[in-house]
Amino acid sequence: RLGIADMTVLDALAIAYGGGKESRELIERAYNISSDLGRVAKVVAENGLEGIKKFKVMVFEPIRPMLAERLSSPEEILEKLGGKCIAEYKYDGERVQAHKKGNEVALYSRRMERISDQYPDAVELVRRSVSAEEAILEAECVAVDIETNELLPFQELMHRRRKYGVEEAMEQYPVSLFMFDALYVDGRDLTLKAYPSRRTQLENVIKENDRVKPARQIKTGNLKELENFFEEAIEDGCEGLICKSVGTDSVYQAGARGWMWIKYKRDYKSEMTDTVDLVVVGAFYGRGKRAGTYGALLLATYNHESDTFETVTKLGTGFTDEDLKKLPELLRNHIVPRKHSRVESSLTADVWFEPKVVLEVLGAEITLSPIHVCAVDSIRKGSGLAIRFPRFTGKYRTDKKAEDATSSTEVVEMYRNQLKQIGAS
DNA sequence: TTTGTCTGCCCC
């Protein structure tokens, strides 16, 4: 099916109708600013490159969002960005592209789905707080506590992704918009302007208020300053920072993950990383590339009081091909016909193991879980704890016995700790 | 009617 291999289709179009690398770039830009592969194909077939050159940024035609690379230290970031950058809060919400023409407003998701119906309140915020007649702006939509203006975790925002009961959810889970880019304003395409000038345009066009603000930012070339700003972002409930190039070439790279924007998140930093040692208690068969081996493992913490192993996450990324090949061998001797008596799990694995093998796992944070049973009921009735964005670090903890794995109590501590960090200011 | 399981050009 189409949509995933779209880059391949663009290649084919360039070869069939363009005949060179230059045409490929034109065709790709047409696609990136219209996100309409069908139309691009039709135009290039009927009118050739001349037709393609006429593609323009238009309100209510979503632009493919620019993405960011990742780096794990301020040093690397500043070096990559030529010594200085604009660092902005990376809010933990949903990315939204807001299109406005007069009173008409549409919101698009990162994958260019029209999500206006889910956010009538955000639509109204854009209508009221954007002074330009016509505009395409980007923002992070974040759940907030309306009393304290505190930012709430992504899980809260998820309640807004619904078809029914939108009005109720709107009252129960209010949102704020943190604007971070301007791609089009009153007839002017800004996508080929440098970021600082787009940001200035953005600030000129929004009428700031409690619920609509420009993303918090500083401009700096100082390591210490960058690091402090990062800590501040974490304390305010953000994921970290997005560091942006301020060079003349810092255009909006629609649909691309260039090095103009760089993500800096807490779990990328090796020093203060929340790594955890977990016991393999089950596995799931893989699909596609992983057919014939395990696709993911089921991992557990150790509960000292009950002497049981409680699932806390599945793990399916971070494995090299070599890891994937040797996992079945490594675990073969521990296979048991049904869930081991000392394992607590609400999930059903394809293969169960006696708790023996310990792996090191990296995660971003601890979340309340409806399916995992680690420390169930200890924070909230009926909820366990789980790991957000889990991945294998590559370390097999052969030095550890199952009972030496990270305990459920320790995970509870980690959860409490991250709440403390947010409330700290 | 309630409860469980699975899915999503899903969001991250």
Next chain:
DNA sequence: ATTCTGC
């Protein structure tokens, strides 16, 4: 989202 692997 993260990560690894061909190209």
Next chain:
DNA sequence: GCAGAATGGGCAGACAAA
């Protein structure tokens, strides 16, 4: 370096089973 393809948590919905 980039695109593609594996995989994660978790929510509301859809639908099946009890």
